[in-house]
Structures are given as C-alpha cells and as structure tokens.
Amino acid sequence: MRPVDPRLLRYAAAARAFFVSGGLLALVQTAAVIGFSFLVTQVIVRAIAGEPLDALAPTLLLLAGVVAVRFLAGWLADVNASRGSAIVKSELRGRVLTAVTQLGPGWLTSRNATAVGVTTGPGLDALDTYFAKYLPQLVLTAIATPLIVVVIWWQDWISGLIVTLTLPLIPVFMVLIGWATQAVQTRQWEKLSRLSTAFLDVVGGLSTLTIYGRQHRQAARIRAVTDDYRSETMRVLRISFLSGFALELAASLSVALVAVSIGVRLIEGGLGLTVGLFVLLLAPEAFLPLRNVGAQFHAAADGVAASSEVFDILDAASAASTEPTAATPDAASAAPAGPLVSAASGLAVRGLGVRYGDTVVIDGLDAQLRRGAVTALAGESGSGKSSFVAAMLGFVPHSGELVLDGRSLSSGDRDWLAWSGQRAVMIPxxxxxNVTLGDEAPDETAARAALDLVGGGDIRLDTLIDSSGDGLSGGQAQRVASARAVYRARRLDCAVVVFDEPSSALDAATERDLIGSLRVLAGEDRAVLVVSHRRAVLDAADEVIRLRVAEEVGP
Amino acid sequence: MKRSDVIRLAQPRPRRFLPGVFFGLLSALCAVGLLATAAYLITRAAEQPPILYLSAAMVAVRAFALGRATFRYVERLVSHDAAFATMPELRVGVYERLIPVSPDGLGRSRRGDLLTRLVADVDEQQNIPLRVVQPVVVSALTAVASVVVVWVLLPAAGVILLVGLAVAFALGTAVNAWIAGRAERELAGLRGDYQAGLADYLSQLDVLVAYGAAEGRLAELAAADRRLTRAQLSRAAGSGITSALVVLLAGAVTVLTLVAGIPQLGSGGFEGPALAVVALVPLAVFEVFGMVPLAWSAWRQASASAERIASVVPDTVPAEIPVDGPTAVRPAPTGPVVLRLRGVSARWPGATADALHDVSFEVRAGDRILVRGTSGAGKTTLAHVLVRFLEHRGSYELNGFAVSEYPVDAVRQVVGLCEQRPYLFDDDIRQNLLFARDTASDEELLAVLRRVGLEAWVEERGGLTARVGERGALVSGGQAQRIALARAILAGFPVLVLDEPTANVDPDRADALVEDLLAAAAGDERAVVLISHTPVPQRLVTATLDL
Structure with a gap:
C-alpha cells in the first residue's frame, strides 16, 4: 500500500482542503508538545534550584495554557479528520454513482451489482479509519517528527544523532518484516481463507445439510477447523507482530540511549539539566506519531483496498468518456421522430457487431424491423439475442448503425424506443x-389502458410494490413491465417497441392475450420486436430473425 | 440464547487469559518505569554523584526499554491465542442451538444475509477478551501500581493522580457512551436508508436508463446522501473528544502535581529527582490509560453483535418447527413409499396467517406430480412441510402412519428436497456430491453427473476436483440445480421434491432444464413432486395439483 493514494486527491477535491487544515493543526499540536516539554523542564529545574512556587506561578499558568491548547488542537484535529472523512466519502459516493450511470447497465451486468453496492456503501465506510486515524497521524509524522528532531539537534547534537540514527530503522524493519509476513501469508493464503470460510459454509448450508441428515456431524468438524485456523493464524501472527515489536523496541531503546547518554554527561558536567530534561521529554514524542501510523496501518490498508475498487470504477468511467462508445448515454438527445406514415418504413439494422473482448457475439448483422409488423427474434442461448437488444438500447459498445425511417440514430438517443426487459424490474x-416511469406528467387513464392491453385488467393501479416485487405475483410483475413499455410507446409515440421474453412466467391463455397486444401495437404503425423461444410467439410473428452462436475467434 | 450466554462463551478460561494480562501488565509497567527511571536518572545525575550511584538506574532504563517491547510482543501472542481458543466452543455452541430451528425458525426472507451476519458476529466476539477486558484490566492494575508508587514519594501527588485517573475513567466511559452511542444509533438509520436506495438503484439501472428516469432517482439518492453526511458532520465534534480529554487530564495532573510538590521540596526527604518522577509519571500512566476509551468502543460493537446473535438464535423452538416427540420412534420406512396428505395447513413462525391452506393429495412410487400456483399460494411452504422443516395441521401420513411417529431425520431419509437456491459448499464437486452418500465411488459420481447432463461440463473443468467457488459462485443457476439433483439421486430419496428449479435460470433454458431434471429424477420407482410457476408440458407429469 502506498502511504497516500494520489487518486484520492484527484477524485476527492475536498480531501485537499482537509489535508491543509490537518497540516496546520498538526503544526499547532507540535508547537504545543515542544512548549509543554520546555515549560515542564523550566518549572522542575527552577524549583530544584530553589525558586519558590510564587516565582514559578506565571510559568505554571503558561504551562496550563499550553495543556489547554494541546487539548484543543488534538480535538480539532480529530474533528477535522472525521468531517473530512464524511465529506470525502459523500463526494466519492456521488462520483461513483454518476460514473456507474455513465458506464451504463451493460457495464454493470459485466460486474456484480451487489458487489458494486457494497463497494460504494459499507466499502467506503472502511475509509473512516484511514481518514480519521491514519492520515492525521501520517500528517503529524511528516510535521512533528522532523521538527522535534531539529529541536533535539539544536539542544544536544549527540541525542539528535541517536534519534536520527534509530528513526529510519523503524520503516526499514517494518518493510523487511512486512515482506516476511507476506511470504508466510501467501504460502498459507489458500489454507487460511478456506479455514476462515469453513464455518460460514457450514452455517450457510445448514438447511442443505439437514435435508441429508448431516447436520449433527458438523460440530466436530467446526471444532477441528477452528482449531486449525487458530494454529495457522498464530503462525502468521508470530511474524506479523514482529513489526510492532521492532517499532516499540526502536522507540523505547532510543529513549533509553538518550537518557543514559545525557545522564553520563550530566555527571561529567558537560551538559545542563535544562537541556537534558527537555531532550528526554521530547525524544519519545518524535516516535509517537510514527508508532500510531504503525498501529493504524492494517486498518487503513483495508480502507485503501476498499477505496481502490471505487477508484477503479472512476478510472473506467473517465477512460470511457474520453473515447466515444455506444455505452455512453447522451444527455442531449435528438428530438423524437416525427409522425410517419409509410408502411415500408421502420428500423434498419446495418452491419451490427457486438464483441466482448475477443468473443464476437454478433458479427455484421443486417436486419429490418418493419413498422406495422411483429418481428420475432429467436436463437439458442448465447446466440446474441440479449446483446442485440442491448445494442439497440445503447447499453453495449457496438459497430454498425441503426437507421430509423432513413435517419441514422445517434447512440444515447432512446426516445424512439420502448423496451421491456427479461427481468421484471419493479420500482418501489x-x-x-411503475407503468408511467420516466413520465413527468403521468396519465392514469393511459396507464390503465396499457395494463388492460397486456392482460393486466386484474391489476390495480394503486397496489403498492416493494423493490423485491412483493405485492405482485411473478406473472403480474411481468405484465406491469410490459404495460410500462406500452405506455411509453404511446406517450412518446415510439417507432420501435421491444419485449424480451415477455411470456416466460405466463400460462398459455395469458400468453395469447399478450400476443394480441403485440398485434395492437403493430397496428398503431410501430415496429414490434419480441424476443422469445416460445412456439406460440414465433408462430404469431410476421417475420422471424434467427441468430446463431457466432464462431469464436482465437485470442 | 441470551446475550450473557454469548459473552460468557467468548470469555477464555483464567488459565489462558491470565498470562496475557500478566505480560500486558509487565509491558505497561515497563513503559511507566522507563519514564520514571529516566527522569530520576537525569535529575539525580545533575547533582553529579559518583557514577556508581546511578549504574543501577542506567541498567534499569535499558531493561525497561527492552521489556516494554518484548513483553508487549509476548502479550499480543498469548492473548490472541487465548481469544482464538474460545472460538471453537462459541462457534459450536451457536451452531448446536441453530440445528433444531434451522432453517425455518430463522426467518423466511434474506436468510443467507442473516447467516453471513451471524458468522461475522460470532467472530466479532473474540474482541471482548482481546480489546475490552484485557486493556481495561491492564490499565486499572497499572494505574493502581503507579498511584501507590507516587503516593509513597508524595502522598498529595498520589491523591491527585488517583483523582485524575478516576475523572478520566468516568469521562471516558460516560462521554464516550453518550456521544458515540447516540451518534451510532442516529447514523445507523440514515446509513441503512441510503444503502437500501443504492442497492435498488443499481438493480434497476437498466430500466431507469431506458426510461430516462435515472436522473430523478440519482437526485433522490443525492438527497439521502446529504442527510447522512449532514448527520455525520454534526456528530464529528464527538469524535476524538475522549482521547483529547485524556491528554487534557494528563497535563492537568502534571501541573497540579508540580503545584503541590514544589512547596514540599527539601522536606521529609522529598528532593529534586522525586519531584521529576511524580510530575512525569502521570504522562506515561495516562498513555497506558488511553486504551480505555478504545475498549468502550470495542465493547459497544461486540455487545451489539452478541445481542444480534442472541436475537437470531431463539431460546425455545417455535411451535411451527417440528421436534421429535416421545412417540417419534418408528424407523424410516424402506421399500415403496406412499405419502398421503389430507387437509394440511401450515404457517411460518411469527406469521399471523396460514401460508398453506387445506391441501390434500397422495404420492405413490413412480408418480410425477406438478404443483402449480402463483407466488404466495404456498408452494415453498408445501415443500417445507413435506421434508418436516415446518409443522403442519391436518393429516400427513407416510405408509399409513402419521409423520409425527417418525423422527424428523427418518422422514428426511425418505423425502428429499432440491431447494430453490441449492447451497453449494466452497469445495470441489466430489465433496459437494459425497456428503449425500459418502460411500459412493468416483465411477458412481460420474455416472450420476452423466444422468443430470453435467458430464461434459465437469470434464471441461478438470473432473471431480474442480471447485465450485464460494457459495457456488463459479456455477450458473441451471448447473447448480443439476448438481443438487445429482446429490438427491445419490442419496436415493424415494420421494423427491423439486422446489422451483427454474427460478434462477434464463427463460430460454428453463423449459429444457425442467425436461432434463424430470427425466433424470424419474426411474428407480422414485416419486417426484415438481413445484413450478412456469408452465410444464403435461406429457411430463402424471398429475397436477393447483394451490
């Protein structure tokens, strides 16, 4: 892990401001630490020299003031860090969502949507430790440690030399031990991860185990696996705790060496108590922020690992926006297609090609979707039916062009298209x-008509649905999704309507109703495309486009 | 299960726990001792005594420095080992309490998430000995020892230190609990709202973009984000206040000790070196004491986890979950099986209405029965009644005897189930099949894989040793169903229930899968109950039941 990921500063502009204010607070904290050590030394030395309490009162008051400043600066540094963390996380969340929207649904299906959600939500919360605990200490290390070392040099160069020589040992040892730990962990990674998921696996599969009557035998296995996990983990910890050991040892030995060397020179009279005590108090403070950085290192590394997934998404989005791809939705879309009368007009697909990496899914496809006709798209699994639809929607990058009534369509313009997908996605x-989605002035009558058309006469418009679709049966949800496309097609006068497997959850009678509604839409001078493998649907279509699994080209 | 049971299970035995405390205390005392002897050494050296007088202090300084790091290293190893040592007991303890209520006593929806959370919560418990009890005990003992030493040198300074530590403890506890506890409660709701909205947005992205509705939803999410961020900002003042207070009190104790100590100089053997020691020791003690506020945060997390474990794992088995009564003594029936339901109804634990109403049908060897119905008609409920995951009312007989006369495990030897989402263990294909019948040879495994149409797929992946990934991540929905069926065939259930095998399968593969599964499951006189919401060709089934 790099100490500070440069992408953090690039993508989260707010982070810079908090870095600056954190740096200023660190400066105040450092001054307070030096002042505290100096004043404590002054009071003790002058008291030993015989000065009474009255004479020392002003210095003691000053000392109390410094203690208060140290308290305030430390507190403010924490407040600053956690405010920074909240604002940076918010900024990153907003950017990720914009980036995901920009990359589009095609990109998201190539990922795991749940994983992206976890990365953006709880994943970014892992940045809290990084921001609130690790970065302030890193800033403090960068400011306090050199300043204090300079003061020690200035007061007593021998102590300065001791501290300067021991300080670099810490990072050196930590890196060496980090390598050793990594070597052990890589060797045992597979074993460790298997052992650590074994309990989850047994608990997660408990119902399956119960079906097979194996649930009672697992207790012994859990015990054995957990014991194994313990001994394997301890083997790794014995090495990884060494880095903490090296850090503590270097810090405390350095203080001890400084103390003994000062002691000897005091006895010889080569040094004053004022200098000696001051340096003794300062020496541990030079190591403290570094020790804290070490203590927070692993928690911070987790946060950075989580945030790097976020940055990968942002990088992908900025790479995509620099090269023109069909996956980029264009906000400024063209005006909707005007009224059209020619029956021969419709959507012409010319030389459509879709490939994912080296896999060609669709290669130079020409097709015609006539207005007034129902066209079926058929083909076995993997033949590119979904990619064909995704290309029409502009969700995947593709070659070739779509021509509507002689006018070439720009990608990102979707006003000519109403689509109902394979998955009946319900909006809470x-x-x-749900039926009027995307319409800023919803028309209840038109919504009712759309539902009735697709055989959803039994579905009430005011029924509440949650996002898992609870409230409707699977077949009802599918009809609501179809009605959504019908509503849009009529409101925007879309030239093309696409239904992707609209009857997969329907029985034969409802399927017939649905086929009837396709016919009605076609009769409104639209080109209707239906993706299906159902015999009844294919038989009812005016034309059938059959796709075949494309030959794979070698890498 | 009660929260205190969970916490007690997570606490190591004294024999394992005390060594960690011992080494932790040694390390903390070395830290305090290092500063105390160094301060003494330097102030005493300024009086320029013969070097011989100070050689002991010089040795001590070095020894404390070495001791602090070494004992700390030993402490971490010993205490981690002790905390890990409680894990088998705790895990097994929770697991054994889950068995009688699993799966349907654990809530119906999002059971997978719940169990993942449960496992994480169980593992969180090791932080109780490690980050709560140990630091608090070590800090308290170090504080007591330091107060005693300071009190011997100057009683007034001892009192000041004691009061300072007591105030720090009270503030560290109260302020921390008040501020952080309130912030966590308030933020949890807002964070949950945002998270739910985000998950919805991502799962609906294709529809939202296609319908031009993405911008509106993004704005709603941004508003939820602003509410969350505003709450976090207003809570920021509470963060770090406790550790800053500890620093403030350390400084205050030093100042007050100096005020109390300076007038005493020269009287009763209280000299310069002693003043330096009593004034500086508090700094080191409070540094050790800084662990206490962190311990409270760790405690809040761990005890919330313990609370969740306690709420998930019930004390008593709900009435809706079958348990073996005194009459459940019949051995599992062998040979052909007749299964008869008359007027069977059932409900889920905690539900107020029946999910399954008055169902009657009969299953004989060789039958293939299709159960149809819309969502909510009780299809899965019926499956769970058949394998005795759920208790029922009405009559359910196996070979003429009520199922309650058989132990639940005996019923499950006769009636098997392929779940809607079959669980695949994070292991290879062989292990995922073998637990159904652990005496099966590789030839038998390959034969059954051929029967469910997975032979080529398994070969392509390198045979029986191919892994299926965590939760079957490397396997598609259809393949998971086929593996689950292969398992069920191996186990040789005379009656097999298939619960919505096409629920997580692409529509254009669903019909073929149903045909394949029915063809593979039939035979051996096996009776099959197929539950499906999608149409199934009538030629494949012998009877149909509409729910």
Whole structure:
C-alpha cells in the first residue's frame, strides 16, 4: 500500500482542503508538545534550584495554557479528520454513482451489482479509519517528527544523532518484516481463507445439510477447523507482530540511549539539566506519531483496498468518456421522430457487431424491423439475442448503425424506443408509478389502458410494490413491465417497441392475450420486436430473425 | 440464547487469559518505569554523584526499554491465542442451538444475509477478551501500581493522580457512551436508508436508463446522501473528544502535581529527582490509560453483535418447527413409499396467517406430480412441510402412519428436497456430491453427473476436483440445480421434491432444464413432486395439483 493514494486527491477535491487544515493543526499540536516539554523542564529545574512556587506561578499558568491548547488542537484535529472523512466519502459516493450511470447497465451486468453496492456503501465506510486515524497521524509524522528532531539537534547534537540514527530503522524493519509476513501469508493464503470460510459454509448450508441428515456431524468438524485456523493464524501472527515489536523496541531503546547518554554527561558536567530534561521529554514524542501510523496501518490498508475498487470504477468511467462508445448515454438527445406514415418504413439494422473482448457475439448483422409488423427474434442461448437488444438500447459498445425511417440514430438517443426487459424490474411505489416511469406528467387513464392491453385488467393501479416485487405475483410483475413499455410507446409515440421474453412466467391463455397486444401495437404503425423461444410467439410473428452462436475467434 | 450466554462463551478460561494480562501488565509497567527511571536518572545525575550511584538506574532504563517491547510482543501472542481458543466452543455452541430451528425458525426472507451476519458476529466476539477486558484490566492494575508508587514519594501527588485517573475513567466511559452511542444509533438509520436506495438503484439501472428516469432517482439518492453526511458532520465534534480529554487530564495532573510538590521540596526527604518522577509519571500512566476509551468502543460493537446473535438464535423452538416427540420412534420406512396428505395447513413462525391452506393429495412410487400456483399460494411452504422443516395441521401420513411417529431425520431419509437456491459448499464437486452418500465411488459420481447432463461440463473443468467457488459462485443457476439433483439421486430419496428449479435460470433454458431434471429424477420407482410457476408440458407429469 502506498502511504497516500494520489487518486484520492484527484477524485476527492475536498480531501485537499482537509489535508491543509490537518497540516496546520498538526503544526499547532507540535508547537504545543515542544512548549509543554520546555515549560515542564523550566518549572522542575527552577524549583530544584530553589525558586519558590510564587516565582514559578506565571510559568505554571503558561504551562496550563499550553495543556489547554494541546487539548484543543488534538480535538480539532480529530474533528477535522472525521468531517473530512464524511465529506470525502459523500463526494466519492456521488462520483461513483454518476460514473456507474455513465458506464451504463451493460457495464454493470459485466460486474456484480451487489458487489458494486457494497463497494460504494459499507466499502467506503472502511475509509473512516484511514481518514480519521491514519492520515492525521501520517500528517503529524511528516510535521512533528522532523521538527522535534531539529529541536533535539539544536539542544544536544549527540541525542539528535541517536534519534536520527534509530528513526529510519523503524520503516526499514517494518518493510523487511512486512515482506516476511507476506511470504508466510501467501504460502498459507489458500489454507487460511478456506479455514476462515469453513464455518460460514457450514452455517450457510445448514438447511442443505439437514435435508441429508448431516447436520449433527458438523460440530466436530467446526471444532477441528477452528482449531486449525487458530494454529495457522498464530503462525502468521508470530511474524506479523514482529513489526510492532521492532517499532516499540526502536522507540523505547532510543529513549533509553538518550537518557543514559545525557545522564553520563550530566555527571561529567558537560551538559545542563535544562537541556537534558527537555531532550528526554521530547525524544519519545518524535516516535509517537510514527508508532500510531504503525498501529493504524492494517486498518487503513483495508480502507485503501476498499477505496481502490471505487477508484477503479472512476478510472473506467473517465477512460470511457474520453473515447466515444455506444455505452455512453447522451444527455442531449435528438428530438423524437416525427409522425410517419409509410408502411415500408421502420428500423434498419446495418452491419451490427457486438464483441466482448475477443468473443464476437454478433458479427455484421443486417436486419429490418418493419413498422406495422411483429418481428420475432429467436436463437439458442448465447446466440446474441440479449446483446442485440442491448445494442439497440445503447447499453453495449457496438459497430454498425441503426437507421430509423432513413435517419441514422445517434447512440444515447432512446426516445424512439420502448423496451421491456427479461427481468421484471419493479420500482418501489405503486403500480401506477411503475407503468408511467420516466413520465413527468403521468396519465392514469393511459396507464390503465396499457395494463388492460397486456392482460393486466386484474391489476390495480394503486397496489403498492416493494423493490423485491412483493405485492405482485411473478406473472403480474411481468405484465406491469410490459404495460410500462406500452405506455411509453404511446406517450412518446415510439417507432420501435421491444419485449424480451415477455411470456416466460405466463400460462398459455395469458400468453395469447399478450400476443394480441403485440398485434395492437403493430397496428398503431410501430415496429414490434419480441424476443422469445416460445412456439406460440414465433408462430404469431410476421417475420422471424434467427441468430446463431457466432464462431469464436482465437485470442 | 441470551446475550450473557454469548459473552460468557467468548470469555477464555483464567488459565489462558491470565498470562496475557500478566505480560500486558509487565509491558505497561515497563513503559511507566522507563519514564520514571529516566527522569530520576537525569535529575539525580545533575547533582553529579559518583557514577556508581546511578549504574543501577542506567541498567534499569535499558531493561525497561527492552521489556516494554518484548513483553508487549509476548502479550499480543498469548492473548490472541487465548481469544482464538474460545472460538471453537462459541462457534459450536451457536451452531448446536441453530440445528433444531434451522432453517425455518430463522426467518423466511434474506436468510443467507442473516447467516453471513451471524458468522461475522460470532467472530466479532473474540474482541471482548482481546480489546475490552484485557486493556481495561491492564490499565486499572497499572494505574493502581503507579498511584501507590507516587503516593509513597508524595502522598498529595498520589491523591491527585488517583483523582485524575478516576475523572478520566468516568469521562471516558460516560462521554464516550453518550456521544458515540447516540451518534451510532442516529447514523445507523440514515446509513441503512441510503444503502437500501443504492442497492435498488443499481438493480434497476437498466430500466431507469431506458426510461430516462435515472436522473430523478440519482437526485433522490443525492438527497439521502446529504442527510447522512449532514448527520455525520454534526456528530464529528464527538469524535476524538475522549482521547483529547485524556491528554487534557494528563497535563492537568502534571501541573497540579508540580503545584503541590514544589512547596514540599527539601522536606521529609522529598528532593529534586522525586519531584521529576511524580510530575512525569502521570504522562506515561495516562498513555497506558488511553486504551480505555478504545475498549468502550470495542465493547459497544461486540455487545451489539452478541445481542444480534442472541436475537437470531431463539431460546425455545417455535411451535411451527417440528421436534421429535416421545412417540417419534418408528424407523424410516424402506421399500415403496406412499405419502398421503389430507387437509394440511401450515404457517411460518411469527406469521399471523396460514401460508398453506387445506391441501390434500397422495404420492405413490413412480408418480410425477406438478404443483402449480402463483407466488404466495404456498408452494415453498408445501415443500417445507413435506421434508418436516415446518409443522403442519391436518393429516400427513407416510405408509399409513402419521409423520409425527417418525423422527424428523427418518422422514428426511425418505423425502428429499432440491431447494430453490441449492447451497453449494466452497469445495470441489466430489465433496459437494459425497456428503449425500459418502460411500459412493468416483465411477458412481460420474455416472450420476452423466444422468443430470453435467458430464461434459465437469470434464471441461478438470473432473471431480474442480471447485465450485464460494457459495457456488463459479456455477450458473441451471448447473447448480443439476448438481443438487445429482446429490438427491445419490442419496436415493424415494420421494423427491423439486422446489422451483427454474427460478434462477434464463427463460430460454428453463423449459429444457425442467425436461432434463424430470427425466433424470424419474426411474428407480422414485416419486417426484415438481413445484413450478412456469408452465410444464403435461406429457411430463402424471398429475397436477393447483394451490
């Protein structure tokens, strides 16, 4: 892990301001530490020299003031860090969401949507330790440690030399031990990760184990695996705790060496008590922030690992926005297609090609979707049916062009297209909100008509749905999704309507109703495309486009 | 299970725990001793005594320096080992309490998430000995020892230190609990809202973009984000206040000790070196004491985890979950099986209404029965009644005897289930099959894989040793169903229930999968109950039951 990921400063502009204020506070904290050590030394030395309490009162008051400053600066540094953490996380969350939206649904399906959600939510919360605990100490190390070392040099060069020589030992030892730990961990990684997930695996699979009557035997296995995990982990810890040991040892030995060397020179009279005590108090303070950095290192590394996934998404988005791809939605979309009358007009697909990496899914496909006709898209799994639809939606990068009534369509313009996907995605809220999605002035009558058309006469518009679809049966949800496409097609007068496997959860009678509604849409002078493997649907279509699994090209 | 049971299980035995405390105390005392002897050495040296007088102090300084680091290293090893040593007991303790209520006593929805959380919560418990008890005990003992030493040197300074530590303890506890506890409660809700909105947004992205509705949802999410961030900002003042207070008190104790100590100089053997020691020791003691506020944060987390474990693992088995009564003594029936349901109803634990109403049907060897119904009609409930995950009302007989006369495990030897989301263990294919019948040879395993249409797939992946990944991550929904069926065939259940095998399968593969599964499951006189919401060709089934 790098101490500070430069992408953090690039993507989270707010982080810079908190770095600056954190640096200023660190400066105040350092001054307070030096002042405290200096004043304590002054009071003790002058008291030993015989000065009474009255004479020392002003210095003691000053000391109390410094203690208060140290308290305030330390507190403010923490407040600053946690405010920074909250604002930076918010900024990153906003950017990730914009980036994911920009990369589009095609990109998201190539990832795991749940994983992206975890990365953006709880994953970023792991940055709290990094921001609130690790970075302030890192800033403090960068400011306090050199300043204090300079003061020690200035007061007593021999002590300065001792501290200067021992300080670099800490990072050197930590790096060496870090390598050793990593070597052990890599060797045992597979074993450790298997052991650590074994308990989860047994608990997660408990119902399956119960079906097979194996649930009672697992207790002994859990015990054995947990014992193994303990001994394997301890083997790694014995080495990884060495870095903490090296750090503590270097810090405390250095203080001891400084103390003994000062002691000897005091006895010989080569040094004053004022200098000696001051340096003794300062020496541990030079090591303290570094020790704290070490203590927070692992927690911070987790946070950085989590944030680097976020940065990967942001990098992907900025790479995508510099090269023109079809996956980029274009906010300024063209005006909707005007009224059209020619029956021969429709959507022409010319030389459509879709490839994921080296895998060609669709290669130079030409097709015509006529207005007024129902066209079916068929083909076995993997033949590119979904990619064809995704390309029309502009969700995946593709070659070739789409021509609507003689006009070439720009990618990102979707006003000509109404689409209902394979998955009946429900937005939490009423059925009405789902059917009129994207319409800023929803029309209940049109929504009712759309539902009725797709055989959803039994579904009430005010029924509440949650995001898991609870409230509707699977078949009802599918009809609501179809009605959504019908509503949009009519409101925006879309030239093309696409249904992807609209009848997978429907029985034969409802399927017939649905086929009837495709016919009605086509009769409204639209080109209707239906993706299906159902015989009844294919038989009812005016035309069938059959896709075949493309030959794979070698890498 | 009560929270205190969980916490007690997580606490190591004294024999294992005390060595950690011992070494921790030694390390803390060395830290205090290092500063005390160094301060003494330097102030005494300024009086320029013969060097011989100070050689002991010089040795002590070096020894304390070495001791602090060494004992700390030993302490961490010993205490981690002790904390790990409690894990088998705790894990097994929780697991054994889960067995009688699993799966349906654990809540119906999001059971997977719940169990993942449970496992993380159980593992969190090792922080109780490690980050709560140990630091508090070590800090307290170090504080007592330091107060005694300072009190011997100057009683007034001892009192000041004692009061300072007591105030720090009270503030560190109270302020921390008040501020941080309130912040966590308030933020948890806002964070949950945002998280839920985010998950929804990502899962709906394709529809939102296609319908031009993404911007509106993004704005709603941004508003939730602003609420969360605003709450975090207003809570920021509470963060770090306790550790800053500890620093403040350390400084205050030093100042007060100097005020009390300076007038005493020269009287009763209280000399310069002693003043330096009593004034500086508090700095080191408070540094050790800084662990206490951290311990409280760790305690809040661990005890919330313990609370969640306690709430998940019930004390008593709910009435809706079958348990073996005194009459459950019949051995599992062998040979052909007749399964008869008459007027069976069932409900889920905690539910107020029945999920399954008055169902009657009969299953004989060789039958293939299709159970249809919309979501919510009780299809999965029926499956769970059949394998005795759920208790029922009405009559459910196996070979003419009520199922309650058989132990639940005996019923499950006869009636098997392929779940909607089959669980695949993070192991190779062989182990995922073998637990169904651990005497099966590789030839038998390959034969059953051929039967469910997975032979080529397994070969392509390098045979039976191919791994299926965590929670079957490397396997598609259809393949998982086939593996689950292969398992069930190996186990040789005379009656096999398939619960929505196509629920997580692409629509264009679903029909083929149903045909394959039915073809593979049939035979051996096995009866199959297929639960499905999608249409199934009538030629594949012998009877249909509509729920």
């Amino acid at each position: 809220g009423t059925v009405s909100r």
